[in-house]
Amino acid sequence: MSLRHALLGLLAEQPASGWDLTRRFDELLGSVWPAGHPQIYGELRKLQQDGHIVVDGEGPRGRKDYRITDTGLAEVRRWLIEVDVDHTFRLEPLLRSVFFWLLTPDELADYLEREAAFYHGLAQSFRKLAAAKDNGDFGFTPQTTSLRTTAEAGIRITEALGSWAEWANPRSPDDAV
Numbered sequence: 345m346s347l348r349h350a351l352l353g354l355l356a357e358q359p360a361s362g363w364d365l366t367r368r369f370d371e372l373l374g375s376v377w378p379a380g381h382p383q384i385y386g387e388l389r390k391l392q393q394d395g396h397i398v399v400d401g402e403g404p405r406g407r408k409d410y411r412i413t414d415t416g417l418a419e420v421r422r423w424l425i426e427v428d429v430d431h432t433f434r435l436e437p438l439l440r441s442v443f444f445w446l447l448t449p450d451e452l453a454d455y456l457e458r459e460a461a462f463y464h465g466l467a468q469s470f471r472k473l474a475a476a477k478d479n480g481d482f483g484f485t486p487q488t489t490s491l492r493t494t495a496e497a498g499i500r501i502t503e504a505l506g507s508w509a510e511w512a513n514p515r516s517p518d519d520a521v
C-alpha cells in the first residue's frame with residue numbers, strides 16, 4: 345500500500361490536519377499499515393508540492409488543514425483502478441513460523457498462546473467497528489460502507505490468524521501440528 349494514496353483517500357472524505365490524519369490513519373489502518381507522525385508529515389509536504397493537496401486553512405500553533413485537489417482525487421482513483429495490487433503478505437508471524445523448530449515446545453506454546461490472544465482481541469476491535477457501521481452510528485454513506493467492508497476483512501483475517509495460532513500450538517489436544 346502506498347502511504348501517499350492512503351492519505352489522499354482519507355482527505356477525499358474530508359479536509360484534515362496532519363495530526364487528525366495521523367490519528368485517523370492509526371485508527372483505521374494502524375494494524376495493517378503503520379505510519380508514524382514524521383512519515384505522514386513528510387508525505388503531506390510531497391503531496392502539496394505535487395499539487396495533490398492544498399492548505400485549506402491554518403489554526404493555532406501552525407496547525408494546517410489540508411484538502412485534496414482534483415489532481416489528487418484523480419491520482420487516488422488512478423491508483424485504485426489502474427495500479428496492480430501488491431498481494432504480498434508481509435506477516436511477521438508467518439515469517440517466524442518458518443523457524444519455530446528453533447524453540448522448545450514450551451516456548452512455542454507460550455508464543456502461540458500470545459499470538460492467538462492478540463489476534464482474537466484485534467478481531468474483537470474490528471467487530472466493534474463493524475457494529476458501529478451496522479447500527480448506522482455514522483450514517484449509511486459510501487465511506488461507511490467501505491469501512492464496514494474493511495472491518496469485515498479485518499475480522500476474518502485476524503480470526504483466521506488466531507485460529508491458526510491455536511491449531512499450531514503443541515499444547516492443543518485436538519489439533520496439534
